[in-house]
Amino acid sequence: MIRRDALLLGLSAAFALSVPALALDRALTPEEQQLIADIGTHNSAIRSMVGRFLQIDTNGGRTEGTFFLERPDKIAFRYAPPSREEIVSIGRGFYVLNRRDETYYAYPQDSIPLRQFLGDQINLLNANVVDVTSSDGYMSITVIDETVAGTVQVSLIFDTDTLELAQWSLVEPSGAELTFSLYDVEKNVDIPRAFFSIPATYKPLEQ
Secondary structure, three states: OHHHHHHHHHHHHHHHHOOOOOOOOOOOOHHHHHHHHHHHHHHHOOOEEEEEEEEEEOOOOEEEEEEEEEOOOEEEEEEOOOOOEEEEEEOOEEEEEEOOOOEEEEEOOOOOHHHHHOOOOOOHHHOOEEEEEEEOOEEEEEEEEEEOOEEEEEEEEEEOOOOOEEEEEEEOOOOOEEEEEEEEEEEOOOOOHHHHOOOOOOEEOOO
16 A cells, blocks of 8 residues: 555656646546546446545655545545544535534635535546546646635546545645545445535534
8 A cells, every 4th residue: 555655756756857838738648538437437437436545745744544435426535633623515515513612613625626526426527627648547637626715626546547536635725735645446336425425513613
C-alpha cells in the first residue's frame, strides 16, 4: 500500500503541475474520449463504496480515516482519532461535524467538482474539464467550478486497468491542496442512512 501511495502522490504532483489555467487547450483523442466514457459507465454501476483513505494536506500533514459513498450525491469522511472531525455531503452541501462538541458548519465550496463523481450517472465529458493526462497506468481528469469563494479544482485519478477511482486532489481558491488516496475499498454494500445525516443534537456554527 505504501508503494502504491507513493506512486499515486508522485503522479498527483506531476499532474498538478501540468494543469492549465481555465480551459482544456487541446482536443481529446478518440482513445481518451472512449476511456473517459468507459470510466463513467463503470463507476455509475457502482452504487456504493466504503473503504479507508489517506489524506495529505499542503504542508505534508497526513491523516487517515474511513469513507462512505452512496449514489447519488452522498459521501462521508470519518477521521481517525485523535481527530473528532467528520465531513458529510448531502446533495451539493458539505458539512464539517465535530463529534466531541456536537457542532457543525457548512463548507463554503458547496459546488466543488467532486460532485461530478457523485452523481447518479457519471459523464465526465460533460464536466468543465481543464486537463486530461495519462501516466504509468493512471489517467487524471481535472475539472473546475466557479464558486462564491473562487475557482475550485479537483483532479480525479483513475486506474486505467480497473477504471476505478484511486485518488483525487482538491485545490481550494486559497491555493491550499488536499490529496486523498483510497484503499481497502468494498463496493455495492449497504450503508446506514444515518451516516449521511447531521444528528439533531448538533448545533450550527458560523464561520
